[in-house]
Amino acid sequence: MGIVLLGTNGEASHLSDTERSAVIRAARQALDANGFTQIPIMAGTGTGSAKETIRLSHEAREAGADYVIVIPPGYFAFAVGRDTAALKKFFLQVLDASPLPVMIYNFPGAASGIDFDSDFLVELSEHQNCFGAKLTCASIGKGHRLSAHTSSAAYKTRHPRPFFVMPGFSDILLPALVSRASGCITGTGNIIPKTIVKLYDTAVSALTTGNAEQLEAARELQDLVADADWAVVKAGIGGTKYAMDVYVQQGLGGIPRSPLPPAPTAIQTMLASGLKRAVAYENSL
Numbered sequence: 481m482g483i484v485l486l487g488t489n490g491e492a493s494h495l496s497d498t499e500r501s502a503v504i505r506a507a508r509q510a511l512d513a514n515g516f517t518q519i520p521i522m523a524g525t526g527t528g529s530a531k532e533t534i535r536l537s538h539e540a541r542e543a544g545a546d547y548v549i550v551i552p553p554g555y556f557a558f559a560v561g562r563d564t565a566a567l568k569k570f571f572l573q574v575l576d577a578s579p580l581p582v583m584i585y586n587f588p589g590a591a592s593g594i595d596f597d598s599d600f601l602v603e604l605s606e607h608q609n610c611f612g613a614k615l616t617c618a619s620i621g622k623g624h625r626l627s628a629h630t631s632s633a634a635y636k637t638r639h640p641r642p643f644f645v646m647p648g649f650s651d652i653l654l655p656a657l658v659s660r661a662s663g664c665i666t667g668t669g670n671i672i673p674k675t676i677v678k679l680y681d682t683a684v685s686a687l688t689t690g691n692a693e694q695l696e697a698a699r700e701l702q703d704l705v706a707d708a709d710w711a712v713v714k715a716g717i718g719g720t721k722y723a724m725d726v727y728v729q730q731g732l733g734g735i736p737r738s739p740l741p742p743a744p745t746a747i748q749t750m751l752a753s754g755l756k757r758a759v760a761y762e763n764s765l
Contacts, residue, residue, distance in 0.1 A: 481677070483507060486524035487549065488590055488616075489667045489720055493527075494737040500536065501543040508544030526551035526585060530573040537578040549614060550574055551585040557592030564600060575607045581641070582609055587616035587648060598625040605630050611641055614665050616648025620655055623647060627660030650676050651709035654702040657683045668705070668712045670733075671723050672758050674765040679705055704758055711754025719743040723751050727759045 485503055486492035492500065504523050511519050523545040525536035537548045552567055553560070560566040575582050584604055588595040595617055604610050605626065615623050623645050629635060630643035647656045650666035653676070657663075669676050679701040686694035712720055721733030722743035735742045743751070 482520040482522060482546075483511070484522045484524075484549065484665055485545075487585075487665075488587065489670065489717055490524065491717070491737060491740070492524045494740075497536065497539065501539050504540055504543035504545050520546040522547040522549050522583065524549050524551070524585070525578075526553070528553045528555050530570050530577075533574050534577045537574070537580055537582075541579045545580060547583060547611065548578060548580045549583040549585045551587055552591045552594045552596075554591035554594055557594050561592065561594050567594070567596075568600070568603070571604055572607065575604070575609045578609060581611040583612040583614055583644070583646075584610065585614045585616070587614070589616070598622045601626050602629045605635075605643055606638070608639065610643075612644030612646060612662070614646045614648050618647070618649055618652060620647075620652060620659050623656055623661050624659035627662075631660055649709055649713070650679070651702075651706035653679055653705065654683050654698055657687060666709065667717075667720050668709045670720060671712065671727055671755065672705070672708055672762040675701070675708075675758060675762045676705060678765060704761060708755055708758035711751055714754075715743060715747050715751050716740075719747045719751055722748060723755060726751075727755060727762075 485507055486495070486500055490503070495503070504521060507521055511517065521544060523540040525533055525540050525548045527533050527536060533550055540548055550571070553570060571584065584596070584601060586596045586601070601613050602625070613626060627645045630645065644662040645660070646663055646665045647653065647661060648665055650664050650668050653664045663680055666676065679698060682694055682701060683698040685691070686698050712723065715723065718736050718741050721736060724733030725731065
């Protein structure tokens, strides 16, 4: 368990460099002040060029981050979107120069359709400064192939640090764990964090022990989380922040920066219905 900052819901692309560093610094200070010194922070530093991504990664380390997560440069997708060599060069430059371990962020929807296949990710996983991949492409098969490669005995002899394969949606957490994934990084975790942790713990225990009752309990929790995750996906970033304000703590979510709109009435109504069961369960934990 850790904290991911400056990602999609964190509106990293809407922040100045000074604000990016301030977010990391504030989070680190809050964690340390409350006794959570062992909790790592991963910060988004991906931007339009390798040079700027590397600079932001250095600034993230100075502000207190432990890891960085890097999305491919989507603005020039029309020029490099299918140029595997160019994209590989971008990531190798970042991996070589980043002062912090790097997680690859594969999110076609936020990178103008750039979508890495498992061959590309397996190749990058061999770099000693690459420690994981977030797959917001919802591909269980891709994640399975990458997990199988990075969890093999041969890979571990070459890489002393664990490699983390993390789907970007919690509605596929259970099947992803069956396919050797490490967990998930999910915006829905901002709203029902304890429920998703309960699902993770139950699923891992069931898969470790082979206990059929625990597996069924994990399935039922996944049913609950899948419904909530879909509601949050449909609600978008404005809806996610609205839900944080209403169902977690007022003022926690806030209003997105333009051009992202706040949640309209229809989205608010949809969330009230779509999150009802999950929020009730979350509040019972």
